[in-house]
Amino acid sequence: MGKLRYNSQLSLSAKKEEHNELHIAYHEERYQISVLLKAGVNQTEIAMILERHKSTISREIARNTGLRGYRPKQAQRLAEVHG
Secondary structure, three states: OOOOOOOHHHHHHHHHHHHHHHHHHHHHHHHHHHHHHHOOOOHHHHHHHHOOOHHHHHHHHHHOEEOOEEOHHHHHHHHHHHO
16 A cells, blocks of 8 residues: 655645635624624623634734724734735
8 A cells, every 4th residue: 555645735725725714714703893892792702702712802802993993894904914
């Protein structure tokens, strides 16, 4: 029986697909965070709902909150630029 070869191209493709799926998840989560904040849900509860660590939610909100509150669209644009 022959040995299996490691296909680095396939691995790269799989990583890229996983990366894209994460971006989609983050994009959707940003809008969920916005809706939940407007509904009065606290950061710890948001973290539990989204199955993220509460520090992740806290950082996301801190980085992307301005005078007009949490801005998911702006957060997404910045993430894409820095991506």
